[in-house]
Amino acid sequence: MGVGGKQLVSVRKKRWWLNRTALMVLWVFISGLIWVGLHLYSRRDSMQKAEDNLVSMCNDRARMLQDQFAVSVNHFQALAILISTFHYEKHPSVLDQDTFAYYTAKTALERPLLNGVAYAQRVLRSEREAFERRQGWTIKSFEGTPSPEKDEYAAVIYSQETVSYIEALDMMSGEEDHENILKARATGKAVLTNPFRLLGSNHLGVVLTFAVYRSGLPKDATLEQRIEATLGYLGGAFDVESLVENLLRQLAGNQDIVVNVYDVTNASQPLIMYGAQSTNSYQSPSHVSVLDFGDPFRKHEMKCRYRQKVPIPLSAITTPSGVFVICMLAGYILFAAWSRYDSVKEDWRKSEELKLRAEAADVAKSQFLATVSHEIRTPMNGVLGMLDMLLDTDLNLIQRDCAQTARVCGKALISLMNEVLDREKIESGKLELEAVPFDLRFLLDDVLSLFSSKSREKGIELAVFVSDNVPQVVIGDPGRFRQIITNLVGNSVKFTKRGHIFVQVHLAGSLYQCISLSEEVESLAKNIQDKMLVDTFNYTPNTLSGFEAADSTNNWENFRLLLNEPCSGLNASEHACKWTSNKVTLVVSVEDTGIGIPVHAQDRVFTPFMQVDSSASRMYGGTGIGLSISKYLVELMGGQISFVSRPHVGSTFTFTAMFQQDENIEFGDLHSALVECLPDDLRGMNAFLIDGRPVRSSVTMYHLKRLGIRADVATNIKMALHSISGQNGLQRTRKQLQVLLVERDAWDLETYSILLDQLEELKKKGLISETPKTILLSTSELNRAELNLYFDMVITKPLRASTLAACLQNILRLKDTRSLSGKEKENGSASALHRLLDGKKILVVDDNKVNLMVAAGSLKKYGANVVCVERGRDALALLRPPHDFDACFMDIQMPEMDGFEATRQIRLMEGNEKLRSLGPTTLEHSGWSSWRLPVLAMTADVIQATYEECIKWGMDGYISKPFDEEQLYQAISGSLVSNSNASPVL
């Protein structure tokens, strides 16, 4: 099949190629035809022109000849009149031979065509003798002998000198002349003879004869009258040859054409009058013009033709050749374009093929990664489980250490695989952000809690501060935002051994405003700082922990500006709101005082799998893939990430992210899994904070403020003592002071005891209603037991509003129904799951009874109310909208009706139902959730394709079997509405 196909393709290709060549040959042929056609056309055209030219030339010549002839004839007639006037009218005649000869010689110029003229008198037989006598000679015939007896004679009496040899000849004795005389007499017009060789010049010529009548002959005289009135005849020899020769010489183009004049009286036998009979074989086109010499009996014509073959004009060659060249060029262009098109098409096909292959390879890679990581995860779970069990047994120290190391490594491997999968998703562009409203502050608290154990262990300050003008709820992708923060903070925690990690969130507008403002102050501040550095030996920078941070713009001076900014900042944010509708750009910075990033490695921080050097990864673990993922995520959120780092000082990563802000959102509408409900029974309380570090105190204040607690700050206990017991205006605060918070490093036993005594005294005096509860804020768990003696409560940082609230409620003996058990604090996702699932009614559909039971058991563990069915059809029967289930977990592979089909039908029903009962009241009443049931697929294989398939069929997500706590949480937190009303809110 494959081979056959290939052959087919090659055959087609060959034929195609042949075709094209054939077309090209055809094109050349057509071009040749065009060339020939054009050539012939232009030749014919030039021929036509030559012929036209010939016609006009011929006609011109004929006309001129005719004119000349006519002129001669006129003169001839004038001679006739002369003779009749002077010879016949005068008696006796005044004309004699000498006069006539003289006159004719003088006027010969007027008759260039006539060799000579002669006059013959008509002599009747009866008059012959008298005539001969009078003249003194006998009439002779042409033979020179005396003329025989005839009826009449035409004896030449006068003759021009040139033809004097004809004197006394009887013109009637020549046959031609006889005939001519008769015709001339009959018509009274000049009559011509056939051409013949003239006696004198041996030129071809004709004799012209004109009758002279007696005067008084009427115009319409009859033949007899004319004969009767005839007196004599005037004759002249026309030298036609010289006539035409002269004429032609005067005209242009004389050399080009050959002129013949014929006497065609006898049409079948034309007599040549002028010109040589053409001897060359070539018969060029000729033209015949009729000549009218005024002789009614004779017809003459002029025949003209070119002397030479009309030359083919140059243009008849060049023009078609030009066209031919153009055609060839056009053909070549088309051919080249065609070939190019073909080759490009072929290339495109190839590239398409390669692309397909590349895509297939990409898919295969994804599949491979997903499969492999999945396949590795399963045995890894076994390994981890075994290690856990091993750790529970009696081990000596070395063994324990080994096992623990192995466990840590295994966990690292699992997280690496998750990251690789993430990266894979990013590379294939399948990562999409969701848009869910969430509480930023809550999320940040959560993230920091994750790292609390580590920060406590190391004794580093871990704090978060969110600027007041950042909206409480923004719309974005909380999961991905959390991932970025977790990554950055995780890195910081990893690389920081002392000092602090400080997460700040500000609005972009107010921050930039502040920075530009502070730049003016900066130089000044720097001076002061320098002075301080010199002055006091133990100068500590004004940061969260007192350790210097990399990014100097994050110091207290700027921070204070930001704190004091709220008004203008608010304005700025309002402006921003106006400008960019409902978008807010947040600037998040994570500052640490860790080892920093070496300068040489700073430009490849965001490159995947790049750590500073291999020793770093050996020392701190991790793959270096996290930052590249973070960068991508930040860019996906429409922001940028950058950092400032100084080796051995610390790093500050700053990124911006764009979120939507919807002012119409009411808290009640929100998924409370993503929004924290802080208790409000602490609102209005007064607290007093003793803290030597302004930045740190701001953070504490920020948390207190979120709980609605007013607080005053003193930098040390002495000052606090002063302001509490002092006279200056703290009456009201003092009166209601309920909580006293003391930072660990601002505390010393001595002064603190004095403070406590003072407070006791004040209470005795009735100046304060109750001794304030005391809380110590500490970064590490060290000496906790000891410190517990002096305080009502010791809170280990990082601070978290909810923890703070719980502690306060605890010590103030407020009713606390939200039990914050230690376990819950430890186990975030389990408690979250419990919160999510508690009391929820969930339908589980699986054809496999064992699976069904396990799934149900898992969900029941988190307090869900589980209903199980084994078939898709049964599930449909239960799931009639409006739903009384909160979610449905659906196996994909089931006999009869699979999970996809069941979901499709559920969605269909929901659609119909919703349309049917769509009314504002019902919607308002029941909310949208009862019309759209979250359906989650349960599947054994977790590849991207499955996820897409799930979404395509209307599912909300998928969970791989068997359930994994975290994955379960991730999958359902998006689609399930956490029941804030199920867990009582304070």
Place this chain on the structure above:
Amino acid sequence: MDVSMLQRTYTDLLTSLFREGILNQQFIELQQLQDENNPGFVNEVVSLFFEDAGRLITELISNFNQQAVDYKKVDAYVHQLKGSSASIGAEKIRSVCQTFREYYDKNDIQGCYNCIQPLKQEFMTFKSKLEALFALEQQIVAAGGSIPMMRH
């Protein structure tokens, strides 16, 4: 027998099950689902599995002994079995099922057939071991001890 001895035997047995790869992590997860509200959960699930899997294997064998083997049906059975075994963490059974399906995907009928015997074997082993485990469990409970929990 002493409770602690019983507990020790229990732990040893369970550990050996893990070591031999008969059970996997999922079984621990399953155990964690068991609490005071749901005391016999693991027992229930595993019993259900015995019943279900036993039926499936019998069907499978009888199907294979027929003249015309309905491979589609066979595959469906094995799929079921694989799902259940994964759910309770019966790792070896699961992996045999996995192998079977791989053969099936490759249309290697002989390979499939060769899997039947190991499958039966693994099931028998699993059943006997788990039954022993449950017997021990009951003894411990009867002796007033608590069942040692594996850590996650």
